[in-house]
Amino acid sequence: MNSSVITPIGKILNARDLGKLVRDLREKQGATQADLANFAQTGQRFIVDLEGGKATVRFDKVLQVLNILGVELTATRRK
Template identity: 40%
Template sequence: MKNWNRHNAIAEFVRKRRNENKMTQLELSDLTGVGLRFVRDLEQGKPNLMTDKVNQVLLFFGHTLTPTTISDETRRNLGA
């Protein structure tokens, strides 16, 4: 496996919500209409996933991707 950030906010959110709902990754995949591999990659923090599919999963939990303001310090750390 590649060195993905398993602790990114989206990966942790989806993993936590899925576990709170006592669902397997396969069940989440079936209920959201995305592939099992996509769910696994999402929960493991793969950095380059399709945003429409990420939103499919997030919408299941009542959330969506949105632009968020970041601090100047965070921006500097990103190299922007």
């Protein structure tokens, strides 16, 4: 199997979709919101807001959280 192949997790169309993805991944890894906040060096309030679909969260912190969860953000052109 080619390790460079990226397996899509899902389509993110808005902040709510991103929040659901983060929550689902966190729960699958058995982490609490406090755990994730600690690992990603953010506040727990940030994780609550992100998972709740708040559209104005800081993008740099979103990338930190995704990195901790093992997710790489990729952009593709729409078909």
